[in-house]
Amino acid sequence: MKIVSAQLRNFRNHTDTELEFKTATNVLLGENGQGKTNVLEALSYLCLTKSFYAANDSTVIQQGKEFFDIRGTLLLDLGTELDIRVVYDAALKQRRYFIGQREVETFSSVIGKYPIVILSPENSSITFGTPADRRKFMDLVISQSSKIYIDDMLEYRRTLRQRNKILAEAARKKMFTGGDEISLAPWTESLITRGAKIILKRAQFFKEFSPYVSNAYASIVDINETPMVEYEPQIECSPDDSVAAIEERCRCALEQKRSDEIKTGTTLVGPHRDEVAFSLNGLRLRTFSSQGQHKTFLIGLKIAEFFYLKERCTETPVFLLDDVFSELDERRSTRLVSFIENLAQTFITTTTESVFHNALVWNGEKQKIFIRNGSAVSAKEAAIA
Ligand SMILES: Nc1ncnc2c1ncn2[C@@H]1O[C@H](COP(=O)(O)OP(=O)(O)OP(=O)(O)O)[C@@H](O)[C@H]1O
Ligand SMILES: [Mg+2]
Incomplete structure (x- = not known):
């Protein structure tokens, strides 16, 4: 285009x-x-x-x-x-x-x-910022290439909001009633089914995306710097897992965190807690890299995004x-x-x-x-x- x-x-x-x-x-x-x-x-x-x-x-x-x-x-x-x-x-x-x-x-x-692939000064938060900034980057790339992912994300966010509302109310009352239990259950189920699909898609995305990053980096940097992007999901997951297996892990983790969730009034398990790790020559970018290396890494990500989208969008x-x-x-x-x-x-x-x-x-x-x-x-x- x-x-x-x-x-x-x-x-x-x-x-x-x-x-x-x-x-x-x-x-x-x-x-x-x-x-x-x-x-x-x-x-x-x-x-x-x-x-x-x-x-x-x-x-x-x-x-x-x-x-x-x-x-x-x-x-x-x-x-x-x-x-x-x-x-x-x-x-x-x-x-x-x-x-x-x-x-x-x-x-x-x-x-x-x-x-479109945009590189703007705001994007520096992708490498410098919080896990939420990195999740946003990942979600934007996947969303541009997968309609199903957009729908899952929209529904997941809605679920999270509703579930948090019930938990926050229970935390405020310092009481979790049978009624709360009944209203929470369908949201927990939706959290698990949508969440598992999102986690699996992200794991598959990173498997496909990493070679693009290495190639992109090599095309703009002539010295030997090896970049790495890794998905660090809160719930363990590999790209070959089945959705059902991830759902089961989410369910177990939610059961374990149940009393903490009621205490803190918020959802503690799910893809909204995932992290994405960037490293250069085996060292974490956030901790060890120079400004110029951050910027170069970001450009590498953006060029990778370009090729990734080019092959998947019309x-x-x-x-x-x-x-x-x-x-x-x-x-x-x-x-x-x-x-x-x-x-x-x-x-x-x-x-x-x-x-x-x-x-x-x-x-x-x-x-x-x-x-x-x-x-x-x-x-x-x-x-x-
Ligand atoms: N809603 C608005 N209404 C009128 N002017 C606005 C509005 N929002 C921003 N501006 C003006 O737009 C200008 C900034 O434009 P822009 O950010 O595109 O600059 P730029 O050419 O990219 O500059 P730089 O080189 O500093 O990045 C400022 O003068 C600002 O006051
Ligand atoms: Mg400007």
């Missing part, structure tokens, strides 16, 4: 910005705070129905405006063009998503259809690289750009062109877009600024 064009109205600091894109590389250039990242965020609305940040609609609508409206044209791998539109009405607090003339009712049905993903060069030395930056630009359509934001001196040959398929004060301007105007 390629993104052919986009029009942003009342979106962040873009009041009315029209952009035409090239099929290979689009470099968004401009000083800090001018609206480069905002363009990528608008593209994520087009492809995923939402922001790649945690940002909600009321934050991204231009301050004081009543609506935002993002339109875009996608060129699918088979050559069809598709118009996408995302409109948000502030008064109604309602976001609507259209493919051509057809309004999409269920946003989750769009996930994985128009895949469309080739598009790369959105936000501020990717900070913390990378010139050699790694140059190598990264020349590697990625051969894979897919790429959008790169940066404040400085210097990194492209050796890496890019500007031709008909590549362009610089200058962004200043919420508008796309000509190179000449940008130079005057």
Whole structure:
């Protein structure tokens, strides 16, 4: 897939910005705070129905405006063009998503259809942050390639909320009644059946995903650094296990933790407690690695994500690289750009062109877009600024 064009109205600091894109590389250039990242965020609305940040609609609508409206044209791998539109009405607090003339009712049905791989400064939490940050990364990759996983996750989260509500209430009363027991039982059953499927899918995902990470790493780093990604489920699991076997283990673990759950008022067993471990040359990344190594590892994960999704989605993903060069030395930056630009359509934001001196040959398929004060301007105007 390629993104052919986009029009942003009342979106962040873009009041009315029209952009035409090239099929290979689009470099968004401009000083800090001018609206480069905002363009990528608008593209994520087009492809995923939402922001790649945690940002909600009321934050991204231009301050004081009543609506935002993002339109875009996608060129699918088979050559069809598709118009996408995302409109948000502030008064109604309602976001609507259209493919051509057809309004999409269920946003989750769009996930994985128009895949994008995003690398933004927020992503540093994947390697630096908490287990929850790593689970989020894993869930996002699996979700883009498996509709069943999305459904299981949505149902699991709902189950977890309901189950926690009952447990919290029991903890508050300092009493667990027969009535609580009866209302908890179906949620416990759902936790076990959905949870086991999620755990198994994650175990299978990591088996498939790890070779992609090793290959990706080798393509951007020329020295000998061996990355490793490992799934560390709370409930023991191997990719060849049966769902029934995992369910049984979950059931046993829940029974063991039963009194603790009532005491703490929260669900203590399940895939929401899983961890993902990253290491470099056998050492835990979080504890031992430098900033540049973290960043390189993250890029390795993202390139792995690209290949993983490319083979599983119907469309080739598009790369959105936000501020990717900070913390990378010139050699790694140059190598990264020349590697990625051969894979897919790429959008790169940066404040400085210097990194492209050796890496890019500007031709008909590549362009610089200058962004200043919420508008796309000509190179000449940008130079005057
Ligand atoms: N809802 C909003 N309404 C109006 N302006 C907004 C809104 N949200 C953000 N902005 C403005 O957008 C600008 C930031 O844009 P953006 O994050 O895209 O900058 P950038 O070009 O990526 O900068 P940097 O190089 O620092 O990353 C800021 O000036 C901010 O005030
Ligand atoms: Mg930015």
